[in-house]
Amino acid sequence: MSTEEPNAAASGAAEIDAGRSGSAARTDAAPPHLDWEGFGFDTRQVHAGEYADRNSGLRVPPIALSAGYVFDDFEDGVARFGGRSDWRGAASTSRGEVDAFTESEPAPVYSRQGNPTNNVAEQRLASLEGGTVSVAVSSGQAAISAALFALAGQGDHIVSTASIYGGTRILFGRSFKRFGIAFDYVWDAADDAEWERAIRPETKAIYTETIPNPRNDITDLRRIAAVAARYNLPLVVDNTVGTPALIRPVEHGANIVVHSTTKFLTGHGAAVGGAVVDGGNFDWAAAERAGRSYPLITAAPRPGLASMLDRFGDGAYARAVREAVVNDIGPTLSPFHGFLLHQGMETLSLRMRQHVDSSLEIAAWLEQQPEVESVDYAGLPSSPLHELAARDYAGRTGSVFGVTVRGGVDGARAFFDGLRVFSRMTGIGDTRSMVLHPLTSTHSTFPDELNARLGITPGLLRLSVGLETPEDLIADLRGGLAAVARR
Template sequence: MNSAPPPQSAAPPVYDWEGFGFDTRQVHAGEYPDRNSGLRVPPIALSAGYLFDDFDDQVSRFDGSIHWRADEHAGHGEAGGFSPSEHAPIYSRQGNPTNWVAEERLASLEGGTVSVAVASGQAAISAALFALAQQGDHIVSTGSIYGGTRILFGRSFKRFGIEFDYVWDAENDAEWERAIRPDTKAIYTETIPNPRNDITDLRRIAEVAARYNLPVVVDNTVGTPALIRPFEHGCHIVVHSTTKFLTGHGAAVGGAVVDGGTFDWEAAERAGRSYPLVTQSSRPGVAPMLERFGRGAYARAVRESVVNDIGPTLSPFHGFLLHQGMETLSLRMERHVESSLRIATWLEEQPEVESVDYAGLPSNPLHGLAVRDYGADAAGRGRTGSVFGVTVRGGIDGARAFVNGLRVFSRMTGIGDTRSMVLHPLTSTHGTFAPEVNGRLGITPGLLRLSVGLESADDLIRDLRGALDAVRAL
């Protein structure tokens, strides 16, 4: 009589997704086992506070030592470093188990070390820069950025005593020389500026930043890590309005800061650029963030010294919607780009259209850069996202007729949704800017911003044709 084979134990699940492909990581990275009920989808952790195991556990959570891992692989130099997977919550203003899933997933997709989730894209930009600059400091930005960000810089940051200068031609060394000062603390830019799709040469900006020992902060909201990953181009910090493509459905507001873990803070200090939240002790007897957290030091400074203090906390419900949305990011971006290229090409041929601002089109002066950094479709066109500008004939009257003639495109503010949207920048996002600023930005009366969604491209083209018929009838 044959004996029964010995029982086979199940292979352990994967929780370290390093080395797996992008599509796999966008589904799995950041997940953790739910030991209470075996839930396959990480649950929404609706708790303001968390229990400490004992007195010493409380101490280690507050001083951060529970996140320290003394092995060479994990961190900065030879001393070890921060382990983002070893979470130990204190209070949900600073971190939440549901949001950790989204944070680890985004850090993995961007190729960074640690991500910090916050309540909105504007909160992400603010937290990222407040961790670098303080009253009396200075930041340099490329000229073409989202209008709301320019308002943030010119209004709130100005009130806090942080000044900004703008570089319009990133290829011009003289402009950088003029703009960068001894008290400059960062260079800020966007991968795909909104609304005109006038993409940025990140490698060029990273070269300038290296020359001046400055970190580069990049808003990758429109590009997303599915299309471009700024860390691979020499940049150091990435911010997102996760409200847009990462979440993807327009139902939740959020933001995130991702630390690439590659900026040399010590070299910057030696060059005379001080970043006290990262390199100096925050209180007696506690080592600086850089010494304690290595390649995750900047992210820890964002979380502990900015987000925890000011409190732009991401709701765990919105964090749940974010990590759910990221599961399909690459699939959605393929559809967004495919439809956008088809629609932009079609619009360029219409007599009622004066111009189309899409860097992926062969007629665009940035087409070569688009193909280099974003790849090309089968027709050789660059894949620069799905937010771009179209200028119609007739100035503001033409713009009004166009917007009012649309039936499928939603007339609303926002981008990166499953739904296609249209907005008139001159009377909305750029309505407070001086005429000379809008002139340099190319914000004209006839310019419309399109965000192409996931509807049928045939249906969207029919809708656009109807709107252009209204323009022609003027």
């Protein structure tokens, strides 16, 4: 071999050694993606919000089990408390380049307000919902409470659509009432006169659900968003049953989205959590000029310190939720549950496909059975809401719906006790299918006349269809209906 010819083996070894040393290879390598804007939903549900662990390069962000965080110095502490600091200030590395892993993480202060593990889930959910910032909290009820406490206080008022989860109605009618916040309900969202009667000068928000639980009587978000805009009110939407895999309320005019992350987002029923997503699209200054006051967002908290709106722009509402509600009241999400949440979101669209495919098949089968009086599933062609379902959901309205069996409470009892694959329990959005009788559970404290108006009848059962084989679920339902027939 000529002395002028390169030694391939030697150059290969040199490349390997350079890679081991890390200097040349890391200097020339393109940094990993951190900003996932513009990527597809499936890509973002896997990657958005992630960072590589600085200590050992772990591919999956670790669980940050720490109550507090060390400040670099005096000024770093000042910056963190002021919300002006990214992790280690996006500092340069020893080689002079900016560390690619620093810019996506806000520097934590204390785990009551935020945590690096939970921040992964927060960034991922904000990306999937099309919002600016999200705030993770300890449960779905905590998410609803935090979202509305940032908008309303004693003497204020909120308007909600009538068909919402029973636990949310209890929250509004009991705890919010004790705090001096009043609620009114609109039964016909298409009736402008009803909105006109419900909305007052002290009204601070409109609240609704994409897919109300338990009856799948889906909401026309565009119609309600137009009402909210006309009255300079933020629209708060619970998208727990819909999930961003099926519908993204911000795209339909909503301003704030809440979730019980316990359900479909986590997906396996092993962790309780909630989240508030700031759509970043509400004009708080215009609302203030129109007489709708939101002091936590638009007012200076003290002389010399600018308002949340001036400091944080389109993330001001989320900052108010985090700083003025979650920090004060303390509904903190465990970082272990935050880890389970961002892991669960990695497969959200895949799971929702199976949930909905099975639900469509099962709902269509159920409405043909002689023991069934009705099936409340907007995705069925027979539903009066099918046109809306086709327009906004492509006919795929989740996997939580109602089925009414013949025989009232006795028929419901026979059906309920006749099931073996469906778990008899409270909860929705699990890998496991579940069944519940709303009249004797979630709506058991409501007056008879209210339940009748809500359609919570003695024979109504709520189904949450899981990921089991659809044929097995139908066989199980057949056994439950056989028990109804034998009565």
